[in-house]
Amino acid sequence: MLKLVALLMGVCVCQPPQSVVRLSVAEAAAEVDRLFERSWQSAGVQPAERSSDEEFVRRLYLDLAGRIPAVSEVRQFLGDDRPDKRYELVDSLLDSPAFVRHFTILWRNALLPEAFNDLSSRQLLPGFEAWLWTQFSSGVPYDRMVRDLLTVRVDAGGADGVPALRTASSPAAFYAIRELRPENLAAGTSRAFLGVRLDCAQCHDHPFDRWKQGQFWSLAAFYSGFTPLDQAVRMQSAAGERRDSRTISIPDKGQTVEAAFLEGESPDWSSPRSAREVLADWVTSAKNPWFSRMAANRVWALFMGQGIVHPVDDFSENNPASHPEVLQLLADQLVAHEFDLKFLVRTITATRVYQLSSRQTDVSQSDPLHFARAAVRGLTPEQLFDSLAEATGYYQPYRSDNPFVISAETPRGTFLELFRDEGDSPLQKETTILQALAMMNGEFVDAATSLENSQTLGGLVEFPLMTDEERLETLFLAALSRRPLQSERVAMLQYVQQSEAAGVALADVFWALLNSSEFMLNH
Amino acid sequence: MTMQRISRRRLSGLSLLGASLSGWLPRLAAQVQQSGQRPGRSCILLWMSGGPSQMETFDPHPGHENGGPTKSIETSVPGIRIAEHLPKLASQMQDLALIRSMTTKEGDHTRATYYLRTGYLPQGPLTYPALGSLVGRALQVEGADLPACISINPFRALSPAAFTAGFLGPAWSPLVVASDTNADGDVSFQVRNLKSAARLSGGQVDERLRLLGVLEQSFLADRPDAPGRSHLQSYERAVRMMRSESVEAFQLEQEDEVLREAYGRNPFGQGCLLARRLVERGVPFVEVSLSGLAGEAGPGWDTHADNFKAVGDLCGVLDPAWSTLLTDLRQRGLLENTLVIWMGEFGRTPKINDNSGRDHWPGSWSAVLGGGGIRGGQVWGSVSEDGMEVRENPVRVPDLMATICRALGLDPAATNLSSIGRPIPLADHGAVAIEQLLV
Numbered sequence: 001m002l003k004l005v006a007l008l009m010g011v012c013v014c015q016p017p018q019s020v021v022r023l024s025v026a027e028a029a030a031e032v033d034r035l036f037e038r039s040w041q042s043a044g045v046q047p048a049e050r051s052s053d054e055e056f057v058r059r060l061y062l063d064l065a066g067r068i069p070a071v072s073e074v075r076q077f078l079g080d081d082r083p084d085k086r087y088e089l090v091d092s093l094l095d096s097p098a099f100v101r102h103f104t105i106l107w108r109n110a111l112l113p114e115a116f117n118d119l120s121s122r123q124l125l126p127g128f129e130a131w132l133w134t135q136f137s138s139g140v141p142y143d144r145m146v147r148d149l150l151t152v153r154v155d156a157g158g159a160d161g162v163p164a165l166r167t168a169s170s171p172a173a174f175y176a177i178r179e180l181r182p183e184n185l186a187a188g189t190s191r192a193f194l195g196v197r198l199d200c201a202q203c204h205d206h207p208f209d210r211w212k213q214g215q216f217w218s219l220a221a222f223y224s225g226f227t228p229l230d231q232a233v234r235m236q237s238a239a240g241e242r243r244d245s246r247t248i249s250i251p252d253k254g255q256t257v258e259a260a261f262l263e264g265e266s267p268d269w270s271s272p273r274s275a276r277e278v279l280a281d282w283v284t285s286a287k288n289p290w291f292s293r294m295a296a297n298r299v300w301a302l303f304m305g306q307g308i309v310h311p312v313d314d315f316s317e318n319n320p321a322s323h324p325e326v327l328q329l330l331a332d333q334l335v336a337h338e339f340d341l342k343f344l345v346r347t348i349t350a351t352r353v354y355q356l357s358s359r360q361t362d363v364s365q366s367d368p369l370h371f372a373r374a375a376v377r378g379l380t381p382e383q384l385f386d387s388l389a390e391a392t393g394y395y396q397p398y399r400s401d402n403p404f405v406i407s408a409e410t411p412r413g414t415f416l417e418l419f420r421d422e423g424d425s426p427l428q429k430e431t432t433i434l435q436a437l438a439m440m441n442g443e444f445v446d447a448a449t450s451l452e453n454s455q456t457l458g459g460l461v462e463f464p465l466m467t468d469e470e471r472l473e474t475l476f477l478a479a480l481s482r483r484p485l486q487s488e489r490v491a492m493l494q495y496v497q498q499s500e501a502a503g504v505a506l507a508d509v510f511w512a513l514l515n516s517s518e519f520m521l522n523h
Numbered sequence: 524m525t526m527q528r529i530s531r532r533r534l535s536g537l538s539l540l541g542a543s544l545s546g547w548l549p550r551l552a553a554q555v556q557q558s559g560q561r562p563g564r565s566c567i568l569l570w571m572s573g574g575p576s577q578m579e580t581f582d583p584h585p586g587h588e589n590g591g592p593t594k595s596i597e598t599s600v601p602g603i604r605i606a607e608h609l610p611k612l613a614s615q616m617q618d619l620a621l622i623r624s625m626t627t628k629e630g631d632h633t634r635a636t637y638y639l640r641t642g643y644l645p646q647g648p649l650t651y652p653a654l655g656s657l658v659g660r661a662l663q664v665e666g667a668d669l670p671a672c673i674s675i676n677p678f679r680a681l682s683p684a685a686f687t688a689g690f691l692g693p694a695w696s697p698l699v700v701a702s703d704t705n706a707d708g709d710v711s712f713q714v715r716n717l718k719s720a721a722r723l724s725g726g727q728v729d730e731r732l733r734l735l736g737v738l739e740q741s742f743l744a745d746r747p748d749a750p751g752r753s754h755l756q757s758y759e760r761a762v763r764m765m766r767s768e769s770v771e772a773f774q775l776e777q778e779d780e781v782l783r784e785a786y787g788r789n790p791f792g793q794g795c796l797l798a799r800r801l802v803e804r805g806v807p808f809v810e811v812s813l814s815g816l817a818g819e820a821g822p823g824w825d826t827h828a829d830n831f832k833a834v835g836d837l838c839g840v841l842d843p844a845w846s847t848l849l850t851d852l853r854q855r856g857l858l859e860n861t862l863v864i865w866m867g868e869f870g871r872t873p874k875i876n877d878n879s880g881r882d883h884w885p886g887s888w889s890a891v892l893g894g895g896g897i898r899g900g901q902v903w904g905s906v907s908e909d910g911m912e913v914r915e916n917p918v919r920v921p922d923l924m925a926t927i928c929r930a931l932g933l934d935p936a937a938t939n940l941s942s943i944g945r946p947i948p949l950a951d952h953g954a955v956a957i958e959q960l961l962v
Contacts, residue, residue: 117683441720
């Protein structure tokens with residue numbers, strides 16, 4: 001099997017996993033950079049410049065805290081002259097509740113991509129998010145988190161199955177959204193944790209890949225103890241689980257298959273474990289190369305806009321990795337550091353690659369496969385609203401009993417709904433007309449850019465000791481986390497000074513800042 | 524991977540970024556053209572949220588116990604009879620083709636709505652585009668002022684994914700228009716946020732756009748990536764729409780009072796009138812949802828109880844609106860290029876339940892096509908005496924989709940590239956268009 005995997009990844013298996021040397025963050029980041037520098041050289045790519053502090057601080061806050069930095073946070077970072085201030089900032093953000101909140105949203109999107117498709121799925125989200133929150137806030141290692149998810153007791157509680165799942169802090173939504181169907185659970189497990197798309201093999205042998213229908217159903221057999229939700233409802237029975245079930249019949253074929261792992265290996269059934277426990281032990285094993293590589297690829301994509309294998313969950317012979325050695329290195333180090341996701345985050349954010357500017361200085365930087373320039377990425381709806389709130393000084397009221405339940409009636413709820421994205425790649429983020437109209441003319445941005453209602457703007461205009469130039473600079477820092485360029489300073493100041501009411505003109509500037517691509521994207 | 528999408532974006536992006544970027548918005552505002560587009564082919568979908576009863580609409584079974592009290596009436600086409608609740612439509616039968624043999628296995632609102640509106644069963648993380656986005660994208664004219672797909676009063680909560688552009692991307696997602704009914708019962712429509720705040724002068728709005736242009740120039744000049752280009756393009760389209768004369772389509776008060784009355788003074792009736800005004804201005808796809816009598820959001824046709832009164836009342840709204848729409852389109856020479864579809868996500872149980880209601884029934888039910896591309900005045904398919912099963916010419920959802928495509932002049936096998944790089948045909952593999960229904 002190792003040979004097969006090596007073929008797949010295009011790397012040699014000279015080092016079995018146990019001989020991997022545990023590297024420090026600095027060592028691992030330097031090794032990643034060395035590999036990239038070599039690949040840029042051989043491809044004739046001229047990488048972009050290093051990001052400025054202004055560029056970096058905004059990107060890092062968006063990536064770790066899920067929002068842009070406050071004016072005071074930007075000023076503090078720019079004024080800090082310690083040489084290692086970038087790493088210090090990573091550490092302090094990784095310890096913040098904002099990181100837990102942001103990672104909860106990112107991993108909810110990754111693990112439940114179908115969650116927003118219907119009303120009953122949406123109702124399951126708060127419980128799932130609460131569970132993720134616990135994982136990230138207590139620093140549970142990734143392998144244990146996934147093992148919990150794969151082995152959690154799914155008590156459907158009653159004929160319609162749903163109410164019990166709705167309220168508990170539990171990963172059970174992973175099962176309920178897949179309607180407790182063995183085939184959906186097998187496809188979901190394989191995609192989310194192994195990066196293998198077996199979906200096509202459900203109905204027939206995969207047309208381009210090597211997966212056979214029998215292999216798909218062998219994986220589904222681990223979930224064969226469940227009664228699918230709709231059947232349970234029809235039979236008016238509780239959707240209990242037969243935990244020792246390990247065979248399943250392929251629909252319309254009349255053929256029954258035994259549970260077996262992806263490559264066809266038969267599990268060891270000698271110890272008294274349920275089928276799902278056996279599966280979970282194999283999936284999350286340090287020796288399972290699919291598992292660590294998928295995790296490393298996912299985390300890389302969260303910070304770089306796209307995976308080293310792209311799409312992030314499509315490892316296959318027809319879709320080779322752009323930088324297989326980097327991926328292997330990160331996967332090995334993830335295992336060597338006991339599946340500590342924060343180690344990966346520290347390593348990736350410490351690389352030169354992550355810290356490049358998004359400004360294109362050479363045409364060879366235009367292909368995202370080279371990672372030779374920071375990607376320009378769409379924001380999640382949550383990142384966008386929380387950044388708007390930060391920039392405009394809007395205080396967000398949370399429901400005290402569950403901060404994850406966002407009423408659709410609030411400005412936040414309205415925004416999240418309007419900016420919810422069906423797309424899968426932040427590099428291909430698209431804006432709709434309705435989104436543009438809401439930003440230009442909608443109530444929320446309008447209030448934020450009116451002198452009477454905006455915290456940021458109102459305070460700024462009334463504060464007596466500032467010049468218009470200082471006010472302009474503060475607005476730029478609030479929205480774009482940077483000072484204006486000379487050309488912008490001239491154009492904007494001229495507009496403010498020529499107008500009859502400087503306050504109204506500053507509001508117009510603030511409106512333009514909030515509507516700019518620079519504000520609405522991560523870069 | 525997604526070559527088609529990328530190259531499309533590259534092209535539009537280049538044209539936007541090619542000329543001097545600063546001042547692009549004011550320049551655009553000056554360039555807004557007078558509306559004078561020649562309408563091409565269009566499609567109007569009348570969407571019946573909740574699943575309408577075939578027995579009380581287009582396939583009545585008087586005399587059988589499953590038929591209930593519903594009587595049938597003659598139509599303008601000898602031999603075709605429909606339910607008594609639709610007398611005005613009965614006189615338009617020459618332009619309608621009834622399909623009485625729709626059949627699926629999906630009896631759940633969420634899945635069935637998705638199936639009928641996209642032509643594909645929900646599967647995995649790939650979201651298929653709704654019919655409106657597919658058709659809108661295929662038929663949109665370059666440089667149009669109005670979006671390609673407009674959805675009037677949709678009720679989306681039970682199946683949100685069925686109302687998106689899916690893998691086609693948000694550029695093709697429907698523009699949602701909601702109705703407003705004032706205290707006097709007057710119905711009006713508006714696109715949310717289409718107007719700048721009242722306190723802003725026109726000159727101030729122009730200045731804001733000019734300042735935005737300054738910022739876009741400094742950022743996008745060195746970052747020619749897809750998200751920034753899409754942002755710029757959507758702002759251009761939004762501003763074009765804000766300033767376009769085509770948005771007068773929403774000013775229903777420009778219409779003759781008698782005509783407004785004929786459509787019915789309710790959100791669905793006036794929505795059908797709006798649909799005509801949009802089609803007239805070249806919008807390729809408009810859908811009008813009939814979710815509740817007064818435009819309330821809900822699965823109005825989900826008549827588990829008191830079916831006969833509820834469906835009768837809904838038909839009281841449907842009949843004048845739809846029949847006036849056909850007459851109006853015909854009088855303006857638009858009907859031969861406008862396909863009108865009537866459907867919901869499934870039908871209702873032939874057997875009447877203990878609450879005088881009918882439950883979900885995907886096995887044998889009705890849908891209707893009419894107008895452009897359709898040979899009217901006929902019935903396709905039939906069900907058994909008791910209505911419980913399809914007897915002749917079963918029509919599956921992909922077949923219906925293929926027929927719709929053909930009526931609009933589109934090849935059902937034409938593909939779009941999905942986000943995972945797989946080509947997806949407009950109608951699912953194996954779809955067969957019903958030739959007998961096509962002109």
